Amino acid sequence: MRLIIYMIKRLLLSKTIWGWGFAFVIFWAAMGAFLLSSDVPKLQDVDYMYTASWAGTVIIFSLGAIGTSITYVVTYQSGGLPHMLRFSKLTPQYYLLSIYLGALVVISVIGLITLSIVGAMFSAHFGIPLYPRNMFAETGEILLAALLMTSLSLLLNVAIVKISRKAQNLISFVPLLLSFLFGYGYIYLNLGNLTYLSPYTAIDSLLIQGYVNHPIPLDLSAFVISNLNNGQLNYLGSLNPIYAVLSAMMWFLLFTAISIPLVRSLYYRPLEESRIA
Amino acid sequence: MIELDNVSINLNKVSIIRDVTAKIDSKVILLGPNGSGKTTLLKAIAGIIPYMGSIRVNGNEVKRARNLNLLSTNLPEAYSLGRTVEDVIYLYQELKSIPESNVKELLRSVGFNDLKKEIYGLSAGQGVILRTVMALASDPQVVLLDEPFENVDAAKKLKIVQWLKEYGKEGIIVTHEIDMAAMFKESPTFMILEGRLYGPVSMGGLMECSIEEGSHPGSLMEVQVGNRKFSFVKEGKGKKMKDMVILDRIYNI
Secondary structure: OHHHHHHHHHHHOOHHHHHHHHHHHHHHHHHHHHHOOOOOOOOHHHHHHHHHHHHHHHHHHHHHHHHHHHHHHHHHHOOOHHHHHHHOOOOHHHHHHHHHHHHHHHHHHHHHHHHHHHHHHHHHHHOOOOOOOOHHHHHHHHHHHHHHHHHHHHHHHHHHHHHOHHHHHHHOOHHHHHHHHHHHHHHHOOOOOHHHHOHHHHHHHHHHHHHHOOOOEOOHHHHHHHHOOOOOOOOOOEOOHHHHHHHHHHHHHHHHHHHHHHHHOOOOOOHHHHOOO | OEEEEEEEEEEOOEEEEEEEEEEEOOEEEEEOOOOOOHHHHHHHHOOOOOOEEEEEEOOEEHHHOOOOOOEEEOOHHHHOOOOEHHHHHHHHHHHOOOOHHHHHHHHHHOOOOOOOOEHHHOOHHHHHHHHHHHHHOOOOOEEEEEOOOOOOOHHHHHHHHHHHHHOOOEEEEEOOEHHHHHHHOOOEEEEEEOOEEEEEEEHHHHHOOEEEEOOOOOOOEEEEEOOEEEEEEOOOOOOEHHHOOEOHHHHOO
16 A cells, blocks of 8 residues: 555656646647637637647646656666565556556546646636536546556556667657647547547547537547638537547556566666666 | 576676576675676576576575565665655565564664655665665565675674674675674675685685685685686685785685
8 A cells, every 4th residue: 555655645746747747738728728719719619629629638748748757657666676576565466556546646636627727718718618518527537548648658668678778768758749649630630430549539539528528520620620610510420439438448458468467577677778878 | 595506697698697506595695706796696586687597585486486575685776666765664664564663773773864865865875774774674584685884884884794693584695895794704605706606615714714726625615717726725825814804805816
């Protein structure tokens, strides 16, 4: 239990996580609310969708940033794991649980505060209340997103330690890079059924749907480009949230299932292996 | 009990330990010059790095060991889970079943009160003391101690000797400090030279030896350095080991 309490405390008090996972994404949300919204008509349904797509996207950015911080936590802790798993009570399951629960708490706290601020900023700009309509769904989706992002970060880092720390500086940022790629990709590209396949877009779409609390288009890009500006909300093919939830859960279970045996078979690799100079 | 059977260790394609076989069922001293493979051998026994051959602790192969809470070490790699001294004590008390009071009591006895400090902010000596205390405080069956006197001031060294005699039933103590090693006269002593393990001989006997080139009948131990053979001879003519002050001098044979 102590490792879990320690992780929650340390992650919640991390200035890096609050800087990149909160302040930085609030900056982007402010851009979306006050600078990039000049062409958006002031119609409640359209404004809700616009706000929801920004909320989903900035939550994904936040998760990416926190995921990257978590890879660094694992980086520094991984040196002791080979010894502790063999000669202490530590098990891979307990270690993973402590990371997951630490991440769940910090991501939930940051996610819910971010959603409130996004709602407040967009409401202030459009002059109508634009807060999440289904907070229960949003909370559940943030928790699912936290599990998914943490499991990916953990897997990436364990793979780095397993293969070579030389790839550390590149691979640690993969969660963040993917969050930007799929976060913007979902808004501006027709990903079709890839929306379900990619864990990022699956989560992003669920967050948007939970925010507006009604079905959203699978092809959000066409909707954004063709319909948003003329105030229409017509689209073909809605997102099936069950597929998106199943996809996110499948990815989480897959990442975790691969991580456990990898953690078990880890050996120490010096941090200096990743030094550039 | 630690059993090594034909253990070889390569790091970055360089052979560090070659075909070492030994059985350790008491507290032994391990001597050897820098780069000879002492720490590498401890790391392999502690499960930190991979090895070839077989290393068993109480009959359990280290490669496959799971949650064997009977071995502790002061190797820095083992203490990466916490950020501050307080964190390390808090976490390892649970994970290594260390009695609540033991760690703080031992640390207090050497005037170590700075528990809020980050691990990376400790002086070299403080780091060694903390990790040695963490390794010994659970009174484990097997201890692996790498240079427990390094960078530690004289008064605290004596305290550490006292702890080493009191805690841990068997294991390996690596040291370069001849005056400290001499306090373990009864302890079996091994020596690593160029990746090969020699011994055991008694530390008390070794201290009375001088080093002679070649084979000598009745020598306590023979070692090979490059192509040359040297013997540790009890009644030899050269300077005795106990008078060498710095143990490193014997390695420049």
